Amino acid sequence: MQIETPQIVDYTALAAKIKEWGRELGFQAVGIADINLHDAEERLLDWLARGFHGEMDYMAKHGVKRTRPAELIPGTLRVISVRMDYYPPTVKDGWEVIEDGSRAFISRYALGRDYHKVLRKRLEKLAQKIRIEVSGFSYRVFTDSAPVMEVELAYKARLGWRGKHTLLLSRDHGSWFFLGELYTDLPLPIDESESEHCGTCMACIQVCPTQAIIAPYKLDARRCISYLTIELKSSIPLEFRPLIGNRIYGCDDCQMACPWNRFAHKSLEPDFAARHGLDDVALAELFGWDEETFNQKFSGSAVYRIGHEQWLRNIAVALGNAPNSIEVLAALQARAQDASPLVREHVAWALERQGS
Known part of the structure; x- marks a missing residue:
């Protein structure tokens, strides 16, 4: 043997x-x-x-x-x-998109x-x-x-x-x-942990729109815009809707404010390049997408997981926060009788906020 x-x-x-x-x-x-x-x-x-x-x-x-x-x-x-x-x-600068309330910000x-x-x-x-x-x-x-x-x-x-x-x-x-x-299961040699280099900087805490970072290293996800627009499936609490601004999927404010991202590198991966002009697109245009268009545009995208209804919920809130315009009012009124109670609720809030 x-x-x-x-x-x-x-x-x-x-x-x-x-x-x-x-x-x-x-x-x-x-x-x-x-x-x-x-x-x-x-x-x-x-x-x-x-x-x-x-x-x-x-x-x-x-x-x-x-x-x-x-x-x-x-x-x-x-x-x-x-x-x-x-x-x-x-991609268009994130702060520029956020400052233009008629455009959609996607993480x-x-x-x-x-x-x-x-x-x-x-x-x-x-x-x-x-x-x-x-x-x-x-x-x-x-x-x-x-x-x-x-x-x-x-x-x-x-x-x-x-x-x-x-x-x-x-x-x-x-x-x-x-x-x-x-x-x-390999007993490989391990690396030593990296030391901390945030120092006294509080930029990420100060910039958070909803003050979700309640203390250094402590996040209350219930207040986080990424949670509210992605993880939360029900109605967005009224107190947070005005603070969401035009962020319809996620929020990068804490990252954009971080000084260490001055040293960040652009990705060389073709798969991570922005698709469909989503880095600079009007909220009213996105609100007009039907479910078939949503599914087609976001096939193979992380956004697909939230589904069309939640997508419309998020955009309705953003339109409620957008500068008043004929395009914004027309987009909201077109979905005032939407089949989804969740969407109708948020559209009604947005129309009231727009003074309509």
């Missing part, structure tokens, strides 16, 4: 190769973290207990699997964390194609390169698609530090990037 010789792996050399392969695949940074998230677990449980997650029940339903990678995927020893820039190469990450598929495909390619080196290698790929503490793991993997707005920050790339993870 032939006895197989155990494979001897130089994990330090392998870690270096993984980082090199990752860069070749288009990731701007690759790091390796252990799975000890005890401190993050305490903060998460406190955040949930305070109800800051609002209607995002998925934040609580998996319990501590979010902070215990080995319980989510048994056998996990390390997490390979990756970072990919997404800021579109040619920069959602102007192009859905990032989930792009990152997953690259991570799978990275995993296959590792498999060639190590037989019997086990892994799972994640991109904002499971109970994973992405920012915390990226911080531990030295991809950046958690800013006061709770997003990951990099001195070389700001915060305009996506994160992805590869859970693995």
Whole structure:
């Protein structure tokens, strides 16, 4: 009987190769973290207990699997964390769009194609390169698609530090990037965490339209415009509607105000380029899209997940905040009797706000 010789792996050399392969695949940074998230677990449980997650029940339903990678995927020893820039190469300045209340502001990450598929495909390619080196290698790929503490793991993997707005920050790339993870059973050497470089800056806290960043590193999602326009499926609370302005999908104010984004890089990925002129388009035009047009325009886009009804709800609020014009009033009146009670409610509010 032939006895197989155990494979001897130089994990330090392998870690270096993984980082090199990752860069070749288009990731701007690759790091390796252990799975000890005890401190993050305490903060998460406190955040949930305070109800800051609002209607995002998925934040609580998996319990501590979010902070215990080995319980989510048994056998996990390390997490390979990756970072990919997404800021579109040619888009109208975000502040210019926000200042023109008749235009629609869509979060920069959602102007192009859905990032989930792009990152997953690259991570799978990275995993296959590792498999060639190590037989019997086990892994799972994640991109904002499971109970994973992405920012915390990226911080531990030295991809950046958690800013006061709770997003990951990099001195070389700001915060305009996506994160992805590869859970693995390989005992790879880990990277040291990045030190914090926010200092006394409070720009992100001061600029937030709804004051959702209630203290440094603490976000009440229920007040966040990204939550209100994307995660919240019901009626938008009256107190927040005027503060939303013309932001119809997400909000980037805290990122646009962050000094570290002076060092951000434009993305070279064609999939992240803005589509359909969405970086500079009139609210009234978007409000005229029927469901078929919405589905066609946003096929393969992150925006598709909110659906046409919620899309119209958001635009109705933005039109209520827009400068008064014949085009705005006509767009709202055309949907005053919309089939959706949710849309009708927000259109009625907008018409009243427009003095009609």
